[in-house]
Amino acid sequence: xxxxxxxxxxxxxxxxxxxxxxxxxxxxxxxxxxxxxxxxxxxxxxxxxxxxxxxxxxxxxxxxxxxxxxxxxxxxxxxxxxxxxxxxxxxxxxxxxxxxxxxxxxxxxxxxxxxxxxx
Amino acid sequence: xxxxxxxxxxxxxxxxxxxxxxxxxxxxxxxxxxxxxxxxxxxxxxxxxxxxxxxxxxxxxxxxxxxxxxxxxxxxxxxxxxxxxxxxxxxxxxxxxxxxxxxxxxxx
Numbered sequence: 001x002x003x004x005x006x007x008x009x010x011x012x013x014x015x016x017x018x019x020x021x022x023x024x025x026x027x028x029x030x031x032x033x034x035x036x037x038x039x040x041x042x043x044x045x046x047x048x049x050x051x052x053x054x055x056x057x058x059x060x061x062x063x064x065x066x067x068x069x070x071x072x073x074x075x076x077x078x079x080x081x082x083x084x085x086x087x088x089x090x091x092x093x094x095x096x097x098x099x100x101x102x103x104x105x106x107x108x109x110x111x112x113x114x115x116x117x118x119x
Numbered sequence: 120x121x122x123x124x125x126x127x128x129x130x131x132x133x134x135x136x137x138x139x140x141x142x143x144x145x146x147x148x149x150x151x152x153x154x155x156x157x158x159x160x161x162x163x164x165x166x167x168x169x170x171x172x173x174x175x176x177x178x179x180x181x182x183x184x185x186x187x188x189x190x191x192x193x194x195x196x197x198x199x200x201x202x203x204x205x206x207x208x209x210x211x212x213x214x215x216x217x218x219x220x221x222x223x224x225x226x227x
Contacts, residue, residue: 044218045206046218050215095163103213105169106165111161
């Protein structure tokens with residue numbers, strides 16, 4: 001059974017940092033491209049970042065470029081999102097999502113982890 | 120960036136109703152359009168990919184159509200478990216995808 005389990009969310013002050021993790025199981029993690037998608041409270045879905053299966057190709061949404069860093073450890077079946085210089089507008093539930101066949105439709109999602117940026 | 124719009128933003132329907140949700144892209148995206156269902160407090164679930172392909176395990180009452188800029192998600196006979204918010208997503212500009220604002224389907 002495919003499972004994606006996020007962790008690392010919490011309350012952080014503006015300007016602070018957090019590192020999110022996504023533990024994958026039930027599939028060959030190293031064969032799949034992965035993404036982070038977020039959802040602000042009561043709002044819609046926003047794509048945040050993409051990483052290729054090998055980790056060699058990375059993209060970011062303009063809203064997080066220069067502040068967030070996506071990475072993966074295929075030996076540990078894990079995806080990460082390092083978030084620095086956090087702002088109030090980064091408050092959201094963050095989901096990791098598996099890319100089906102590399103075509104940017106997401107066939108599996110984690111349960112999400114809430115990041116709250118507030119003083 | 121490709122902008123996505125959905126209509127209506129919300130609708131009320133009864134069990135057994137046929138429900139249609141429309142999604143429009145700001146430019147042609149061929150058939151690179153996907154649909155997700157999200158229930159409160161849960162992650163989105165993929166329903167339809169590539170405009171009209173049914174994701175494995177999704178009931179056949181869900182169907183998708185369209186190409187270019189205009190797309191439709193249809194639920195042929197609404198069931199109690201279908202009350203949720205539905206999002207379209209364009210994957211034409213992969214991996215920089217964008218989602219529509221969502222359509223909330225609730226009980227009349």
